[in-house]
């Protein structure tokens with residue numbers, strides 16, 4: 317699991333809404349990083365449980381990802 321600060325609601329007065337930190341599964345994170353300038357990712361941050369246990373993009377959970385990695 318990864319986490320990243322992304323471009324959120326820039327019209328908001330709240331920094332947490334402008335650049336929220338969300339969780340991504342490894343797959344989506346890599347895909348978004350490769351998107352370069354088109355990517356919504358502003359900064360990579362280290363994943364913590366407080367970022368949630370579900371991928372912001374595909375809704376894969378930490379548990380799903382763990383099972384996938386164990387199965388391979």
Ligand SMILES: [Zn+2]
Nearest residue numbers: 341344371374
């Ligand atoms: Zn994902």
